[in-house]
Amino acid sequence: MTFSVQLPRHRAAPASVPAPLPLPALLAMLAALTLCLLPYLLRLPWWASLLTGLLLAYRVGVALKRVSALPVLAQSLLLLLIALMAGWGLLAAFDTLLGRDGGTAILVVLIALKAVETRTGRDLQTLALLSFFVTVTHFFYAQDTVTALHALLSVTGLCAALTLWERPGALAGLPSAGSALARFSPLLKSSGGVLLRALPLAAALFVLFPRPDSPLWQMPVSGGSSASGLSDTVNPGGISSLALSDEVAFRAQFDGPVPPSDQLYWRGPVMEFFDGETWRLGGSPRQLPDVTVRGPVRAYTLTVEPHQRAWVLALDAPASLPDGTFITQNLQVIKPSRIGARTRFKLSAATDYSYGINADPAWLMRNLQLPERSNPRLRELARSWLNLPPAERVQAGLNVFRQGDFTYTLNPPTLPTVNGMDTFVFSTRRGFCEHYASAYAIMMRAAGVPARVVTGYQGAEANGAYQIVRQANAHAWTEVWLAGQGWLRIDPTATVSPDRIERGVSSLKGAPGLAAGQGGLLAGLSLRLDALQNLWNTWVIGYDGAQQRQLFAKLGLGQLGDWRLTLFGAAAIGLAFVPLLLRRRPPAEPLSTAYVLLTRRLKLPRELHEPGSAYAERAAGRYPGQSGRIRELIGEYQRLRYGPEPTAEQVRAFVQAVRDFRVR
Amino acid sequence: MTRTLPKVSAGTDPTRAGGGAGQPDVGLSSLVAATLAQLDRVILGKSGQVRLSLACLLAGGHLLLEDVPGVGKTTLAQAIAASLGLHFSRLQFTSDLLPADLLGVSIYEPAAREFRFHEGPVFTQLLLADEINRATPKTQSALLEAMEERQVSEGGTTRPLPTPFFVIATQNPASQLGTFALPESQLDRFLMTVSLGYPDPRAERELLLAGGRRDAARELSAVLTPHALLAAQESAAAVHVSGALADYVLALITASRAHPDVQAGLSPRAALGLLSAARAWAWLAGRAHVLPEDVQAVFGSVAAHRLLGRATGAPSPAVAAQLLSAVAIP
Numbered sequence: 001m002t003f004s005v006q007l008p009r010h011r012a013a014p015a016s017v018p019a020p021l022p023l024p025a026l027l028a029m030l031a032a033l034t035l036c037l038l039p040y041l042l043r044l045p046w047w048a049s050l051l052t053g054l055l056l057a058y059r060v061g062v063a064l065k066r067v068s069a070l071p072v073l074a075q076s077l078l079l080l081l082i083a084l085m086a087g088w089g090l091l092a093a094f095d096t097l098l099g100r101d102g103g104t105a106i107l108v109v110l111i112a113l114k115a116v117e118t119r120t121g122r123d124l125q126t127l128a129l130l131s132f133f134v135t136v137t138h139f140f141y142a143q144d145t146v147t148a149l150h151a152l153l154s155v156t157g158l159c160a161a162l163t164l165w166e167r168p169g170a171l172a173g174l175p176s177a178g179s180a181l182a183r184f185s186p187l188l189k190s191s192g193g194v195l196l197r198a199l200p201l202a203a204a205l206f207v208l209f210p211r212p213d214s215p216l217w218q219m220p221v222s223g224g225s226s227a228s229g230l231s232d233t234v235n236p237g238g239i240s241s242l243a244l245s246d247e248v249a250f251r252a253q254f255d256g257p258v259p260p261s262d263q264l265y266w267r268g269p270v271m272e273f274f275d276g277e278t279w280r281l282g283g284s285p286r287q288l289p290d291v292t293v294r295g296p297v298r299a300y301t302l303t304v305e306p307h308q309r310a311w312v313l314a315l316d317a318p319a320s321l322p323d324g325t326f327i328t329q330n331l332q333v334i335k336p337s338r339i340g341a342r343t344r345f346k347l348s349a350a351t352d353y354s355y356g357i358n359a360d361p362a363w364l365m366r367n368l369q370l371p372e373r374s375n376p377r378l379r380e381l382a383r384s385w386l387n388l389p390p391a392e393r394v395q396a397g398l399n400v401f402r403q404g405d406f407t408y409t410l411n412p413p414t415l416p417t418v419n420g421m422d423t424f425v426f427s428t429r430r431g432f433c434e435h436y437a438s439a440y441a442i443m444m445r446a447a448g449v450p451a452r453v454v455t456g457y458q459g460a461e462a463n464g465a466y467q468i469v470r471q472a473n474a475h476a477w478t479e480v481w482l483a484g485q486g487w488l489r490i491d492p493t494a495t496v497s498p499d500r501i502e503r504g505v506s507s508l509k510g511a512p513g514l515a516a517g518q519g520g521l522l523a524g525l526s527l528r529l530d531a532l533q534n535l536w537n538t539w540v541i542g543y544d545g546a547q548q549r550q551l552f553a554k555l556g557l558g559q560l561g562d563w564r565l566t567l568f569g570a571a572a573i574g575l576a577f578v579p580l581l582l583r584r585r586p587p588a589e590p591l592s593t594a595y596v597l598l599t600r601r602l603k604l605p606r607e608l609h610e611p612g613s614a615y616a617e618r619a620a621g622r623y624p625g626q627s628g629r630i631r632e633l634i635g636e637y638q639r640l641r642y643g644p645e646p647t648a649e650q651v652r653a654f655v656q657a658v659r660d661f662r663v664r
Numbered sequence: 665m666t667r668t669l670p671k672v673s674a675g676t677d678p679t680r681a682g683g684g685a686g687q688p689d690v691g692l693s694s695l696v697a698a699t700l701a702q703l704d705r706v707i708l709g710k711s712g713q714v715r716l717s718l719a720c721l722l723a724g725g726h727l728l729l730e731d732v733p734g735v736g737k738t739t740l741a742q743a744i745a746a747s748l749g750l751h752f753s754r755l756q757f758t759s760d761l762l763p764a765d766l767l768g769v770s771i772y773e774p775a776a777r778e779f780r781f782h783e784g785p786v787f788t789q790l791l792l793a794d795e796i797n798r799a800t801p802k803t804q805s806a807l808l809e810a811m812e813e814r815q816v817s818e819g820g821t822t823r824p825l826p827t828p829f830f831v832i833a834t835q836n837p838a839s840q841l842g843t844f845a846l847p848e849s850q851l852d853r854f855l856m857t858v859s860l861g862y863p864d865p866r867a868e869r870e871l872l873l874a875g876g877r878r879d880a881a882r883e884l885s886a887v888l889t890p891h892a893l894l895a896a897q898e899s900a901a902a903v904h905v906s907g908a909l910a911d912y913v914l915a916l917i918t919a920s921r922a923h924p925d926v927q928a929g930l931s932p933r934a935a936l937g938l939l940s941a942a943r944a945w946a947w948l949a950g951r952a953h954v955l956p957e958d959v960q961a962v963f964g965s966v967a968a969h970r971l972l973g974r975a976t977g978a979p980s981p982a983v984a985a986q987l988l989s990a991v992a993i994p
Contacts, residue, residue: 186924592994608992611957642906643953 025164032157055112159191210569211545229307234279245471250304253466263351266313268456270330276374284328295352302345315349344542357486367450377422382446393447408497436492437476450481594658612638699887706743709867722944725855726831741792741832749886750789757799763806796833797843856965900947
C-alpha cells in the first residue's frame with residue numbers, strides 16, 4: 001500500500017509548541033465539518049442555521065485571506081457574545097438545552113464557534129472529535145441507510161482532514177494541476193484505509209456490545225410534532241391526508257404464505273367516543289380479550305417505523321405477543337414505551353377468528369353512545385331499521401352505500417363541522433374511508449347495534465419476500481357487535497370501492513405522489529431501495545438484545561447473565577485500546593526536546609522544514625545582542641544531533657545550556 | 665598535468681576508510697577551496713552552481729548542465745577539467761553521430777595483420793558531451809552505458825575507462841526541434857542537473873569588459889591532480905550521516921513517492937545519490953557530518969530531473985521545492 005508510509009510526524013517533535021496548521025488541512029476540516037453539520041442546517045431554527053453558516057463562511061474567508069480576521073481579543077469577546085445570545089435564543093426555541101433537539105442545536109452552534117477560533121493542530125483535533133460526535137447524533141433522528149451513508153462520508157472527510165494535518169507530505173502539490181479525483185485519491189485512499197482498519201473492531205463492538213432491552217436513558221423529544229402516521233382521533237380528512245404519503249409505515253415478513261389482501265387489516269387505535277364530529281380513543285382495560293381462533297395461525301415479523309405512539313400495528317387478530325407489549329380488551333397491541341425508534345416485533349395472527357362473544361353488556365353500552373342532535377337525518381334513517389333483527393340492520397346500513405350513488409375518492413369535498421355525516425350521506429356522497437366508517441358507525445349506533453371505528457392500515461405491497469405498508473395504506477373501518485357472533489369487522493369502504501380493499505390504495509386513480517403508483521422504472525427503483533432498507537433494518541437496526549442473546553446462545557455463551565455480558569462488553573472496549581498501549585512510542589529525544597525548548601525561550605517558532613542554520617540566522621536577527629550565543633547553541637545542537645553519536649555527558653551539557661538560556 | 669601529486673593518496677587513512685569520519689584533510693580541503701576560487705574567477709557570479717558542479721564530481725557523479733546556449737556551460741566544463749588537471753575531450757553530439765564515433769572502432773591494420781582498437785573520445789577523464797539530446801537514442805545509450813559501467817565493450821573485449829571518469833553533458837531545453845529527449849532511466853544516471861542561467865548584471869558587465877572567458881578557462885593551471893581528486897572523493901564519501909539525517913532523506917524520498925503530480929517518485933538510486941551529493945556538499949563546507957541544510961542545498965539539483973510531471977512529462981523543479989517546504993526536518 002503506497003499510502004501507508006510512515007512519515008516522521010512533525011508532532012513527534014515534542015509537544016507544547018503549537019504546530020502551525022497547514023491551510024489544506026484546515027480547509028479540508030472545514031469542508032468535512034460542513035458536510036457533517038449539513039443535516040442540522042436543515043433541522044435547526046432558521047436563524048441558528050444562518051448563524052452556523054455565516055461562522056463557517058467567515059472562517060473559510062479568513063483562511064483564504066479573503067476576509068481580514070478580527071483582532072484576537074475582539075474576536076474572542078464577539079464569539080462569547082454570540083455564544084451567549086445563541087444559547088438564549090435556543091433556550092427560547094426549545095425550552096431546554098438538554099435532550100435531543102436543544103442539546104444538538106447548541107452543540108452545532110458551539111462547534112461553529114470553535115471552528116472560528118481554530119488555529120492550532122490541537123484545535124483541529126478537538127474540532128474533529130466534536131464532529132465525530134455530531135455524526136453520531138444524526139442517528140437520534142433517523143437510523144436509515146441514508147443517515148448511515150452520510151455518516152460514512154462525514155467520517156471519511158474528517159479522516160482525510162486529519163490525515164492532511166498529520167502528514168503534510170500527503171498534501172504536497174495538492175493545490176496544483178491534475179483532475180480533482182487524481183489529486184484527492186491518495187488522500188481518500190489513506191482515510192479509507194484508516195476506516196477499513198477500524199472495521200473489524202467496529203463489527204466486533206456492534207455484535208458483542210451489550211444491548212439492554214430498555215434504553216438506558218430516554219431522550220426527551222420536544223413536542224409531539226414528530227409523531228407521524230395515525231392520530232388518536234378520527235375526523236373527516238384526517239386519514240385522506242395520509243393517503244398521499246408513500247412514506248413507509250412498517251414492513252412485515254410472514255413466515256408462511258401471505259394472507260390475501262382483504263384479510264390484511266393492521267389494527268391501530270380503536271375509536272369508541274363520538275362527539276358528533278370527531279371520533280376519539282376509548283380507554284380500554286389491559287386484559288386478554290376472548291378470541292377464539294378458528295383458522296391457521298400465521299407467524300410474522302413487523303418492523304415498525306418510529307411514530308412516537310404506543311400502538312403496535314398488529315394484524316387482526318393477534319394470537320401471540322412480543323416481549324414488552326400487552327394487549328387491551330379491544331384487541332389493540334400496546335408497547336407502553338412509545339415506538340420512538342424503528343422496532344422489530346415478532347407476532348402471530350389468526351385471520352379467521354371470532355372475538356368478544358361474551359362481551360360485558362355494560363361495557364357495550366359505550367358503543368351505543370351517540371350525541372343528541374347531531375346528524376339527525378342519519379339517525380332517523382337508522383331508527384327506521386329498529387324493527388329488523390340486528391343482523392339485517394347491519395346489511396341495511398351497508399345497502400345505504402351500496403344503493404346510493406357513492407364514490408370513493410381521495411379528494412372529497414369539505415364537509416360542514418355540524419352534521420357533517422348528514423351532508424355526506426344525503427348530499428355530497430363522495431368520501432374517503434373515514435367518511436364511510438364514521439357514517440356507518442353512527443347509523444349502527446342509532447339502530448341499536450354496538451359499533452365503533454377502528455383505524456389502522458389495510459393491505460400491503462409485496463416486495464420480494466416481505467410486505468411494505470405505507471402511510472397511504474392508512475384505513476378506517478367499523479366493527480359491530482352481534483349477539484352470539486361477537487365483534488364483526490364491517491368495512492363499508494369495501495362495498496363502495498372493492499378495489500381499494502382487494503388491490504390496494506395504489507389501484508385508485510387520483511392518488512398522486514405514490515411512487516408505486518407511477519409505475520415503470522421509478523417504481524422498480526423505489527422498491528429495490530426499499531428492499532435495501534429492509535435488509536438494513538433486519539441486519540443492523542433489528543439486531544437487539546434478543547437477537548444478541550440468540551447469537552450468544554449459538555456461540556455457546558448463552559448462560560452469560562446480563563452483568564457478565566456488560567463485563568464482556570467492557571472488555572471488548574478495552575481491547576480497542578490494546579493496540580494503543582502496545583504502540584511503541586519513539587523514545588523521547590532529549591536533543592530535539594531541548595531544541596524545542598530553545599525555540600520557546602526565543603519565542604520564535606521554527607518552521608518545520610527550516611534548517612538549523614536558517615533558524616539561527618532568523619533568531620540572531622531577532623536578538624542581535626545574543627546572536628553569538630544563539631548561533632553557538634544551535635550549532636552545538638546540529639553537531640550533537642547530526643554528528644557522530646554524542647556522549648550522554650555532551651547531551652546533558654547541551655540540555656542544561658538551553659535551560660540556562662534566557663533572552664534579554 | 666605537470667604538477668607533482670600531493671602527498672595524499674586513496675585509502676591511506678584507516679580511520680577514514682572505516683567510516684568514522686574525522687575532519688576533512690586540511691591540505692586537501694584547501695586545495696579544493698583553491699580550485700573553487702579559481703573556478704569562480706572564470707565563471708563569474710555563479711559560485712552556487714560552480715560549487716554544486718564540483719560537489720557532483722566529488723560525489724563521483726555525472727553532471728547534466730541544462731541551459732540555453734551561450735551562458736558558459738562549455739567554459740565551466742573546460743575550467744573544471746583544467747583546474748582538476750583532468751584529461752579533457754569534448755564531443756559535439758549530432759543526429760548522425762554513431763556509437764563508434766564516441767566509443768572508438770577496431771580497424772584492420774594490414775601491416776600488423778590484425779584488428780586494432782582505436783579509442784574514441786570517451787577514453788578520457790572528463791568528457792564534455794555537448795547537446796547530448798541531439799544524438800540518436802542509440803548513441804545516447806552507448807554513452808550512458810559507458811557512464812554507468814565505466815568501461816567500454818567492443819568486439820568481445822571490455823576496456824576500462826580511465827579513472828576518474830566524469831561526463832558533463834549539456835542539453836538545451838529551449839530547442840526541442842530535432843532532439844531526442846533523454847528517457848527517465850537515462851536521466852537517472854546523472855547525479856545532478858545544474859542550470860547556470862544568465863549572469864547577473866554586474867558579472868555580465870565584467871564579462872563584457874574582460875572579454876570572453878573560454879580562453880581563460882583553457883589556460884587555467886591545474887590546482888588539483890586526479891589522485892588528489894580521488895582522495896577527496898574518498899574523504900567526502902566518509903562524511904558522517906546520522907540516523908536523524910537518514911530519516912530526513914527517507915522522508916523526502918517517501919514524500920516524493922506519495923506526491924500526486926509526478927509520474928514516479930525518487931528511486932533508491934536517487935536516494936543514495938542524494939546522500940552522496942549531500943556528503944560532498946558538507947565536505948566542501950569543511951564539515952565532518954551532513955546537516956539537513958546540505959541535503960536541502962543539493963536536493964533540487966539531484967531530484968528535479970528525476971521527478972517528471974504527470975501532466976507535462978517534463979522535469980518539475982516546483983515539485984522538488986514543494987517537497988522541501990512540506991517535509992519536516994526530524
